[in-house]
Amino acid sequence: MPPLPSFYESTLHLPFNRAALDGRLLLSTPDQAVGMDGAHWVLLRGTDVLMTAPSAGEPVWPRTGDPAFAELPCQHAVFLGSWDGQPLYAARLPRQFEAPAGFSLHNLLATTPSLDGAQLSLGGLAHQILHWERNSRFCSGCGGELRHLPGEWGKTCVACQYAHFPHIHPCIIVLVRRAGEVLLTRKREWPAGRYSLVAGFVEFGECLEETVAREVLEETGVRVKNVRYVGSQSWPFPSQLMAGFVADYDGGEVRVEEKELEDARWFPLTDLPTLPPQRSIARYLLDHFIDLRTQPANGV
Template identity: 55%
Template sequence: MHLPFNRSALKSRFCLQSPDADPGRAECLLVLQRGALVLDEARGDLPAADGRLPAGVAPDVHVGLWDGRPCRLRVLSGKTDPGNGFSCHRINAVEPTLGLDLLSLGGLGQQMAHWLKTSRCCSQCGAATVFVPGSWGRRCPACDAERYPAVAPCAIVLVRRGNRVLLTRKSNWPAGRYSLVAGFVDPGECLEETVVREVREETGVEVDGIRYIGSQSWPFPSQLMVGFVAKALTEDIRVDTSELVDARWFRVDDLPDLPPKRSIARYLLDHCLEK
């Protein structure tokens, strides 16, 4: 599915490699700072590895090839000024200032930075870990335990009943913004069971006729959003106020403010309702 943050959105400009594929030099840098991608302002592209940027909070790590050039990941402290000639672009901006390829690269970098930060020490014994050769996995030299980048699966669903759709609202969203029911998969569940449970828990509505549409990598910090449509069997809503501030039925020709187009939530609404 051609959505932001999916690998296809990189337009063949980026080739992910393992850190040990580092050729011994970097020609460009994938630089992140507090959820933003840092770009060379004049070129509108990744900065060159020419010494102009300050050092990161940890050593740079080779991530792959950007336009055929060796690229390393660097994470700057939030207190560091990148300096003149560089601009910062929020990866989760409501209206992104980045093209699809750079936005997706920034998201991938954010996922890898999260993995590097959370895998430095062994979860079994606490010892420092090292990279597993040829991969992004981490191995503990002390107890030989291995870990690999974790991706949390989430189900998100467009629930329909005739010419109406079920939308929900959370307190931290922009004023008037509504979106779809979504939630993490519980242990022992398949994705379709997650859909049924999440819709029931958040709204009290029962569903069936669940149909898979597509998925999206979601690097905030490391989820896979799996999108479905479903038919409502019941109509009465009972809002779970521990998670939502509102849930209601909207006519498809009278929808509220919706999520930005970079999200699979908006894709499900636009793609499915136009049919």
């Protein structure tokens, strides 16, 4: 299987964005469900997705009728539309599930993915939809049962008629720079030696640029200026939209917010630590910033 690109010209084609599906998905809604004969299945155990493991060739989605498919413990199947012209469903697998002979599990968040961009993106989309389905069974207003709206991913309460729609949580992620250096941060749970960028959720009443300034100041004690939007990435783990920015240093000494981070520091471009994988908007921002330093005419 060809690896993911080592460099993306646009955030649009990053994994987990719908454009990365390469036109193979026709998304529909659960009320449009068709028969399961010959259907493709996205089967998830947490962030692991189950694929067939042919003796030769690349892993592919399991299909109704495959050997041993009927024995798989699928839970809460949801119709997603069609994949390559065939019906497409998603379902959960139990946490203790182990792949039987003929199947293999692949982590959607692996540093070096074993799936291509379209497969990662479909797995991420299914993960996000199954999260919405599991967490939207009852009305947050009155506790009544929710049912799907025709032709929508939204739902309506059978008791109070209030309409609910999928929750997408906006976040910012920002590359802060000064002459020859970038500000990188590290969380305790990350792989040893890996650093990334300041990121955080948008709060009540904030625009995205305000969130950038607040998050950088809160987490690192650094002030920023010249905040510029670059691009975005869907991050369906479980339901974020990452808005990427570049900003310039405007003062302050690094002071690590230890509730959020293990470390934060300035790194020279000539001595960078282990960086996020290419599948992330964090790496996109870093790669394009380094290109900006070496090839100023390219821009960001």
